[in-house]
Amino acid sequence: MSTSNQPRFSEERLAEIDALVKRYPSAKSALMPVLYMAQQDFGYLSMETQEMVGEVLGLRIMEVREVVTFYTMFKEQPHGKYLLEVCTNASCMLNGADELYAHMKETLGIGPGEITEDGLFSIAEVECAGACAGAPVVQVNNMYYEKATASSMDELITKVRAGEAI
Numbered sequence: 212m213s214t215s216n217q218p219r220f221s222e223e224r225l226a227e228i229d230a231l232v233k234r235y236p237s238a239k240s241a242l243m244p245v246l247y248m249a250q251q252d253f254g255y256l257s258m259e260t261q262e263m264v265g266e267v268l269g270l271r272i273m274e275v276r277e278v279v280t281f282y283t284m285f286k287e288q289p290h291g292k293y294l295l296e297v298c299t300n301a302s303c304m305l306n307g308a309d310e311l312y313a314h315m316k317e318t319l320g321i322g323p324g325e326i327t328e329d330g331l332f333s334i335a336e337v338e339c340a341g342a343c344a345g346a347p348v349v350q351v352n353n354m355y356y357e358k359a360t361a362s363s364m365d366e367l368i369t370k371v372r373a374g375e376a377i
């Protein structure tokens with residue numbers, strides 16, 4: 212049952228979803244792109260948002276949960292406007308990712324799962340980002356920063372805080 216506090220897609224978004232669903236043999240096939248849209252619109256995938264996605268696509272909540280909980284790119288907790296995901300897997304670790312991760316946590320003054328006071332940043336340690344040749348890799352929202360260094364990440368953080376595009 213719906214309440215006014217529940218997240219709702221905009222009319223424009225619903226039209227976009229409708230057009231997307233028509234491209235597939237079943238609505239379930241559109242689940243991942245629709246989850247991306249929901250994450251973009253609402254910041255993260257709360258249980259209420261997942262329920263709404265299920266309603267829109269005519270799926271059971273477990274069908275939505277199976278996908279959300281399997282793929283690490285879907286976030287179930289709120290995070291800062293910029294989520295800095297530092298890969299610390301083998302190639303990145305051998306190229307200084309542990310030190311980089313420690314430096315970034317200290318610079319931001321937060322640990323994993325926390326948000327900076329200005330609401331701009333969260334940080335997380337992640338498994339292989341699939342860009343090992345560019346190790347160490349930091350993913351910032353949908354962008355990859357390869358051969359990341361403490362100074363390049365400091366620069367990025369400073370730019371964001373100054374309101375500059377990155």
Ligand code: FES
Pocket residue numbers: 298299300301302303304338339340341342343344346347348
């Ligand atoms: S180990 Fe970091 S991208 Fe593969």
